[in-house]
Amino acid sequence: MSTDAHLELGPSSLTDALYESIRKRIVNGEIPQGEKLTEVRLATEYNVARPTAKAALERLTGLGLLRRTAHKTAVVPVLDEAEIRDLFFSRITIEKAAVSALAATGEVPADAARAQVAIEYAARDRVFENQVEADITFHTALVAGVGSRRLSRMHELIIGEVHLSMGQYKAHRKVDPSTVAAEHAAVLEAIASGDPAAAAHHLTHHLEQAEARLLSTLPQTRS
Amino acid sequence: MSTDAHLELGPSSLTDALYESIRKRIVNGEIPQGEKLTEVRLATEYNVARPTAKAALERLTGLGLLRRTAHKTAVVPVLDEAEIRDLFFSRITIEKAAVSALAATGEVPADAARAQVAIEYAARDRVFENQVEADITFHTALVAGVGSRRLSRMHELIIGEVHLSMGQYKAHRKVDPSTVAAEHAAVLEAIASGDPAAAAHHLTHHLEQAEARLLSTLPQTRS
DNA sequence: TAGGATGGAATTGTTAGACAAGAATGCACG
DNA sequence: CGTGCATTCTTGTCTAACAATTCCATCCTA
Structure with a gap:
């Protein structure tokens, strides 16, 4: 053969x-x-x-x-404060639509649940790169779970920059992993209970927190 | 010199x-x-x-x-019903976010207003290609008016397919131009009056109408 | 005759080398 | 010390060629 x-x-x-x-x-x-x-x-x-x-x-x-x-x-682009704000505005737009759609069906994507576990493992082992990787996987899985090829492609367009900014500024090193895990859990729970508004709210809160954490690690840009 | x-x-x-x-x-x-x-x-x-x-x-x-x-x-892709639905789901996600943001500031992008006029000219002259072109310009101007580079890039990613489907199926030939103009006007009015919810509502309605018009021109796909 | 396997043709993936055009840098000159 | 010019670096484009894959048609076999 x-x-x-x-x-x-x-x-x-x-x-x-x-x-x-x-x-x-x-x-x-x-x-x-x-x-x-x-x-x-x-x-x-x-x-x-x-x-x-x-x-x-x-x-x-x-x-x-x-x-x-x-x-x-x-x-390699240098993302200043204005660009990070723009990045998260775009990101929230996409992911909010995603979790709302997911909550409408009440189905939690299996990959998202798996990524959630992976984050905990990485946090316990203190392997920061894996933690970032799992976080990206989690959010990507949420969007992919909707089943819209175009929504996923638009998300790809910006998630790379998110990954870049997290990796470059190493913002995750200052984050308590359990906080992130709790925020993720709240989103998944709202999806499972079929509440689009709650899912959108929890996701927006989570991403605004993530944005704030990132901005706080930004070097001062005064000349 | x-x-x-x-x-x-x-x-x-x-x-x-x-x-x-x-x-x-x-x-x-x-x-x-x-x-x-x-x-x-x-x-x-x-x-x-x-x-x-x-x-x-x-x-x-x-x-x-x-x-x-x-x-x-x-x-050249053949867009079936499922793909057109996906396309408009993604499109509504982006443009809804755009008009909401515009309404929050109350500023109507100048390019959008200009495109609105161009649509009327093209409709009167019965130049359908120009009419489609102006319609695409109108929606692109709405998104560009937000000033978010990433939102615009995501919109670019799908507006090409919108243009393609309109041009290929020639759906616009069955449309009363004044209907489109009225729907556009409602969106601009809501933006100018600073009402994000109303702007989002009018835009969603307009795009759902456009989607329905497009789907009605789709050839039957039964084997 | 119908089905599948095998061959050739068409198409894309990758490489090499070359030249032109635009951008950046440094040097010389005023 | 500042400005203009020339050199140099880098990218844009082309030609030519080979490798690898896919597609199609033909032939052979059952």
């Missing part, structure tokens, strides 16, 4: 692999804000052709993890 | 020009649903290199105007 499983181990495409690698390095703060990423440098570092590096950079730009203008080097 | 104006007449980039040209042909229904667009054919037709055509296709894919999977030809 020779079912030798097409080696789908890593990402199927070379561009995907490069994209994923750089993405992780950015959101984990390994590549700091303001860092410049040139196409040729990436290409030589990863031993790929320049067009491949270019494609990866373009995809990262699409997710807001890089800024690019014509003929200029791509740079 | 020799200020010989860098020939910025057309789009600055070759990819931009190609992208814009194909985009217009798709949303105006010139390229019908289900049509396949190969990289080499576009490249030869437009006299550009294949990588350039590839880049344009990728950007169109990002806006939902094309569907692409690995190693397969890009195709």
